[in-house]
Structure formats: structure tokens, C-alpha cells
Amino acid sequence: GNSVTQMEGPVTLSEEAFLTINCTYTATGYPSLFWYVQYPGEGLQLLLKATKADDKGSNKGFEATYRKETTSFHLEKGSVQVSDSAVYFCALSDRNNFNKFYFGSGTKLNVKP
Amino acid sequence: GAGVSQSPRYKVAKRGQDVALRCDPISGHVSLFWYQQALGQGPEFLTYFQNEAQLDKSGLPSDRFFAERPEGSVSTLKIQRTQQEDSAVYLCASSLSIGGGFTEAFFGQGTRLTVV
Numbered sequence: 226g227n228s229v230t231q232m233e234g235p236v237t238l239s240e241e242a243f244l245t246i247n248c249t250y251t252a253t254g255y256p257s258l259f260w261y262v263q264y265p266g267e268g269l270q271l272l273l274k275a276t277k278a279d280d281k282g283s284n285k286g287f288e289a290t291y292r293k294e295t296t297s298f299h300l301e302k303g304s305v306q307v308s309d310s311a312v313y314f315c316a317l318s319d320r321n322n323f324n325k326f327y328f329g330s331g332t333k334l335n336v337k338p
Numbered sequence: 339g340a341g342v343s344q345s346p347r348y349k350v351a352k353r354g355q356d357v358a359l360r361c362d363p364i365s366g367h368v369s370l371f372w373y374q375q376a377l378g379q380g381p382e383f384l385t386y387f388q389n390e391a392q393l394d395k396s397g398l399p400s401d402r403f404f405a406e407r408p409e410g411s412v413s414t415l416k417i418q419r420t421q422q423e424d425s426a427v428y429l430c431a432s433s434l435s436i437g438g439g440f441t442e443a444f445f446g447q448g449t450r451l452t453v454v
Contacts, residue, residue: 267447268431268444268446322394325397326383328382330380331379
């Protein structure tokens with residue numbers, strides 16, 4: 226079946242530190258991969274995506290590369306800000322059904338000034 | 339309104355009570371999704387509508403769960419005879435297109451249901 230595993234949080238970093246949030250997946254087919262972010266008091270938002278192997282998704286300084294050989298899609302940012310504090314969800318969708326997503330359990334990031 | 343609106347924001351129900359959760363999508367949005375998010379977990383798919391047609395309801399956990407979107411705009415998720423395991427945040431999202439699907443969806447803030 227389809228599933229996503231991501232590192233447990235919370236992750237606490239100082240401002241300007243390097244961020245990595247690990248995400249691995251299991252899929253029956255050839256999935257598309259996503260990172261979503263949920264800021265405090267707000268709804269989920271799409272952060273970035275990658276639809277095929279070796280693609281790199283990027284947005285707002287965040288990056289993730291679709292690694293088929295390791296079934297991973299780790300989220301990275303070179304220098305985090307306090308405003309990046311949020312919960313981050315890794316997700317996949319089956320190519321045959323873009324309307325049904327499988328989410329990881331989320332990783333809470335706290336960035337201290 | 340400008341975004342997806344869900345009501346109520348919070349609902350406390352006694353076990354066995356029926357509840358109805360409302361979602362007002364962005365005007366003109368064709369696709370509408372319901373997801374369930376248990377505490378400390380990621381969202382799980384419940385159902386998908388394209389206009390008034392419910393095209394996928396494979397995620398509804400039991401026949402106590404029922405969703406409708408009769409006029410292709412407002413949607414209601416109904417849970418009959420609520421159980422404690424139904425306690426979760428219920429997320430609604432809508433998107434303008436069919437092809438882009440969920441990736442172009444805008445989310446509401448959710449309804450937090452607590453069954454006591």
C-alpha cells in the first residue's frame with residue numbers, strides 16, 4: 226500500500242540554523258511527492274512538490290529532492306527563520322488518483338530567535 | 339467569502355449523538371475534499387466531490403459517515419451515532435480545477451470534533 230513516514234518532532238532550532246526533516250515513503254506505483262505546511266491557526270498549505278525521480282521541488286528557501294532509490298523526500302532549508310515555525314507534513318499521491326493523498330504524521334518545527 | 343469556511347469550529351458531542359459539519363468552499367470551485375486528522379497524526383482522506391457528484395468515498399470509515407454536496411457548492415459531512423474514535427479535526431478543501439486536484443486546493447481551518 227501507500228504510506229509516508231517522517232521524523233518525529235518537535236524539532237527545535239536557533240534562527241539561521243540548517244534544517245532537515247526526513248521523509249520516506251512506500252508506494253504501490255510511481256507516486257508524486259509533496260510537502261505541506263501548517264502555520265499556527267491556519268489551514269494546510271502546499272509548500273513544494275516533485276512529480277518524478279530526481280526532481281527537486283523548491284519554495285520559500287525550502288528544497289526537497291525526489292530520491293527513488295532511497296524512497297525519500299527529505300525537506301531542507303539552509304537558514305531557518307522564526308517565521309518558519311510550523312508543522313510540516315510529507316505526503317504522496319498515486320498518479321492514478323490525484324485527489325487522494327497519503328500524509329505523514331507531521332513534524333513540528335520550533336525556531337528560536 | 340475569500341477562503342474556505344468551516345462551521346462550527348468546535349463541536350462537543352455526546353457519544354451516540356448525530357453531528358453535521360458544514361463546509362463553504364470558495365465560490366466557483368469544482369472540487370471539494372474532506373479529510374480527517376486525528377490528534378498527532380496527518381490528515382486522512384475521507385471523500386471527494388466534483389461539483390455535486392461524489393466520485394470517491396473510499397475513505398469514509400463506516401456507514402455512520404455520510405457526505406453530500408447537493409448543489410455543487412456547500413458540503414455537509416454527517417456522522418451518525420458518534421463514537422469516541424470519531425474525535426478528530428475534520429478538514430475541508432476546495433479547488434478550482436479538476437485536473438490539478440488536491441495540489442491546488444485551499445483548506446479551511448477545520449472543525450474540531452470531540453466526542454465525550
